Amino acid sequence: MIGVFDSGVGGLSVVKEIFKELPQYPLIYFGDTARLPYxxxxxxxxKRYSAKIIDWLLKRGAEIIVIACHTSSSWAADFLKxxxxxxxxxxxxxxAIKEVSGKKIGIIGTPGTIKSGSWEKKLLEFNxxxxxYSRACPLFVPLVEEGWINKKxxxxxxxxxxxxxxNRGVDNLILACTHYxxxxxxxxxxxxSGVRVINPAESVARELKFFLADKEPLIGKTQxxxxxxxxxxxxxxxxxxxxxxxxxxxxxx
Amino acid sequence: MIGVFDSGVGGLSVVKEIFKELPQYPLIYFGDTARLPYxxxxxxxxKRYSAKIIDWLLKRGAEIIVIACHTSSSWAADFLKxxxxxxxxxxxxxxAIKEVSGKKIGIIGTPGTIKSGSWEKKLLEFNxxxxxYSRACPLFVPLVEEGWINKKxxxxxxxxxxxxxxNRGVDNLILACTHYxxxxxxxxxxxxSGVRVINPAESVARELKFFLADKEPLIGKTQxxxxxxxxxxxxxxxxxxxxxxxxxxxxxx
Numbered sequence: 343m344i345g346v347f348d349s350g351v352g353g354l355s356v357v358k359e360i361f362k363e364l365p366q367y368p369l370i371y372f373g374d375t376a377r378l379p380y381x382x383x384x385x386x387x388x389k390r391y392s393a394k395i396i397d398w399l400l401k402r403g404a405e406i407i408v409i410a411c412h413t414s415s416s417w418a419a420d421f422l423k424x425x426x427x428x429x430x431x432x433x434x435x436x437x438a439i440k441e442v443s444g445k446k447i448g449i450i451g452t453p454g455t456i457k458s459g460s461w462e463k464k465l466l467e468f469n470x471x472x473x474x475y476s477r478a479c480p481l482f483v484p485l486v487e488e489g490w491i492n493k494k495x496x497x498x499x500x501x502x503x504x505x506x507x508x509n510r511g512v513d514n515l516i517l518a519c520t521h522y523x524x525x526x527x528x529x530x531x532x533x534x535s536g537v538r539v540i541n542p543a544e545s546v547a548r549e550l551k552f553f554l555a556d557k558e559p560l561i562g563k564t565q566x567x568x569x570x571x572x573x574x575x576x577x578x579x580x581x582x583x584x585x586x587x588x589x590x591x592x593x594x595x
Numbered sequence: 596m597i598g599v600f601d602s603g604v605g606g607l608s609v610v611k612e613i614f615k616e617l618p619q620y621p622l623i624y625f626g627d628t629a630r631l632p633y634x635x636x637x638x639x640x641x642k643r644y645s646a647k648i649i650d651w652l653l654k655r656g657a658e659i660i661v662i663a664c665h666t667s668s669s670w671a672a673d674f675l676k677x678x679x680x681x682x683x684x685x686x687x688x689x690x691a692i693k694e695v696s697g698k699k700i701g702i703i704g705t706p707g708t709i710k711s712g713s714w715e716k717k718l719l720e721f722n723x724x725x726x727x728y729s730r731a732c733p734l735f736v737p738l739v740e741e742g743w744i745n746k747k748x749x750x751x752x753x754x755x756x757x758x759x760x761x762n763r764g765v766d767n768l769i770l771a772c773t774h775y776x777x778x779x780x781x782x783x784x785x786x787x788s789g790v791r792v793i794n795p796a797e798s799v800a801r802e803l804k805f806f807l808a809d810k811e812p813l814i815g816k817t818q819x820x821x822x823x824x825x826x827x828x829x830x831x832x833x834x835x836x837x838x839x840x841x842x843x844x845x846x847x848x
Binding site for chain 1: 628629632635636637706733734736741752755823826827
């Protein structure tokens with residue numbers, strides 16, 4: 343099975359892209375709703391719980407891990423790859439960075455992701471000449487969770503958050519939070535049609551498909567676990583997967 | 596000492612009112628930033644962690660407990676008063692309800708607080724003839740944490756959230772979340788000057804002062820603990836206490 347984890351329900355936007363590329367593959371999802379959000383937590387906390395979750399996913403039969411959570415991808419991916427040597431671990435940064443094709447790169451994410459500076463660091467390793475601008479957009483997640491996907495207020499918040507990218511002539515914009523692809527239309531409108539908007543979930547799903555191409559097919563049963571009752575799951579699962587999902591509530595930690 | 600706890604930094608708006616009424620009293624604050632927000636967690640989780648925190652505050656010398664967190668006050672107060680018999684425990688609902696003086700009462704809070712129905716239940720015990728209208732306003736907390744206290748977007752969000760209260764002729768509005776008093780001006784403007792806005796923190800602080808009037812003064816040193824690095828503490832402590840505070844980061848659980 344493909345093990346996917348996130349701090350909450352946002353990772354379902356990553357599941358959406360995996361299902362598009364690999365519809366026949368079973369998947370085990372863990373959303374750490376009891377401890378969400380990770381975006382405002384410290385690095386040690388994020389590392390500790392990410393490791394616990396991977397351990398648990400492996401015990402339940404996951405053979406491949408996708409860190410759908412951007413905060414965990416930013417702060418814990420290297421640590422986790424080192425700790426779980428031999429396990430294929432996919433994270434949200436690497437695959438998206440390979441798809442960057444501009445000079446001025448904008449990054450938007452949670453305060454934790456932006457503060458970590460990981461995107462900046464990895465983008466500059468990839469190409470030291472890039473100009474990078476980043477901004478935390480903490481209102482986007484609750485706007486999505488309200489279902490205010492295409493409301494005037496949402497367009498105004500997006501305008502406020504993204505105007506500096508527009509003014510600076512950013513040519514690529516990376517959506518470094520699992521919730522943000524659900525606002526993609528509003529975000530595209532705010533930055534203008536000349537800007538390439540990169541959804542890292544799409545990049546990860548493509549890379550995963552490529553990795554699995556010459557492997558034996560994975561087996562198992564798709565299940566969605568959450569460590570506490572998720573808020574507005576129906577709204578989010580409808581937005582991402584166009585269907586209701588049956589959550590299994592279980593806090594193994 | 597007065598032990599005050601909250602899921603995060605919002606409880607500092609309660610500390611503000613306590614300091615106004617009892618400036619000479621020492622206080623020990625615990626913000627459970629490692630597990631925030633409580634507003635989207637389940638009742639069992641909130642009870643379990645609230646009990647752990649009270650236990651810890653008592654061990655560190657607290658003699659009186661203030662549950663500054665509205666979600667915990669809503670879901671766990673009766674359970675906690677029962678568990679810690681003999682300890683004076685103040686919560687956010689009772690004192691505010693005694694100050695209600697209208698017929699149509701509006702309540703705004705986090706999804707958890709509103710879903711719990713506790714305010715409704717206690718208001719109707721107090722006066723079964725009251726008409727009660729409630730609404731979760733999940734964007735208010737991140738708006739405060741952005742420092743967007745008096746921005747056009749904030750006024751629009753408030754207008755959207757509060758228009759039904761205006762239309763229904765609500766005469767009292769209870770701010771059932773610790774962050775909301777920081778938006779009091781915008782909220783007052785959105786509901787109109789005829790509506791009495793009740794800040795439960797003020798009611799609790801008055802009750803606490805009354806309770807302490809004939810007691811020996813409490814001793815100790817005021818300290819602020821957080822279970823994880825708090826996000827935007829400087830902004831919030833400045834908004835609430837007009838000063839920076841020195842956080843002690845410690846997760847005892």
